[in-house]
Amino acid sequence: MSSFNENEEEDDNFFNNDEYVKPKILLFGLRRSGKSSIQKVVFHKMSPNETLFLESTNKIVKEDINNSSFVQFEIWDFPGQIDFFDPTFDSELIFGDCGALVFVIDAQDDYLEALSKLNQTVTKAYKVNPRIKFEVFIxxxxxxSDDFKIESQRxxxxxxxDDLQDAGLDIHLSFHLxxxxxxxxxxxxxxxxxKLISQLPTLENLLNIxxxxxxIxxxxxxxxxxxxxxATDSAPVDMQTYELCCDMIDVVIDLSDIYGVSAEERANQEQTAFDNLSSxxxxxxxxxxxxxxxxNKFLALVCILREENFTRQGVIDYNFLIFRESIGRVFELRSKKLKSNNDDLSEDYNYQQPSSVTDSV
Structure with missing residues (x-):
């Protein structure tokens, strides 16, 4: 393995703007299904073994995921015993501006009760906001065994x-093991x-090019x-390849944290370990x-290629510079559109005719 630095100038402002609207993701599931463990492992780098000591969620826990990351959410973790018919449960507030609803089912437990709760949750949310993306984590x-996984998912x-169809609802659910x-x-x-990134088709197209x-x-x-x-290109994702890329990021972050930040900067938290010199x-x-x-300090491009194709490293590096500039333009337009939407909402509030601004990439 070799790591090296490059002196490249860039502007990160388009990734860190005040107009960025955080999507809201709701976590539902029965008690001890693993909702809180998922959140801690993915967004707080908690060891899976440490999650064994987490207490059950007994109230709605709201948390901003904004740890110097481009991926920023407002995650609401709901207790398993939530009662949708409770008068204090405000469906409009909960589901009105929700981007995605993740329902967690413990595959190693009797999941009939969980399926009933899933049906109640999806039905209630869909009536309030049919634009919600519904995701089921098995x-x-x-x-x-693999046979058990396949059979459980099926x-x-x-x-x-079937439960949704019996209720007369045509709702798409996505399932993940x-x-x-x-x-x-x-x-x-x-x-x-x-699914919450409107620029995804553009990002995929840029990666394909x-x-x-x-x-690559x-x-x-x-x-x-x-x-x-x-985002990734249009080719199917192989889990082993994805795991290699994740491990590589861990290695780079660990080395950058040791060698890329001075003791004073680390103490004052003035600089993230991953920066424009990381490669x-x-x-x-x-x-x-x-x-x-x-x-940029939030995002990294990780590529997999054959060694014989790396003989053209100069071409790859040049194409990467063009790719990075294109990514910059995508998010600059994104920022302008968000600002335009906010201005339109402000003008509507003042009973003025909003102006229409359309950006395309």
Missing amino acids: HKVDGV DIHQRAT TSIYDHSIFEAFSKVVQ LITNSG EKAFLFDVVSKIYI SLIKLNNSTILYLKEV
């Missing part, structure tokens, strides 16, 4: 879909996040703090190369 599938999918003891939970949350012109086999755009990938190259013993390039 959780705690570590240590079980059965839960069939029962949940997850565990906090491997990278499946990060991969599942990546899929949830991507990059890999086509650079001899697979590329991910990672949020370096959470290890969630906010890494890892050669595997199967003639595969992992190549990490810093997009």
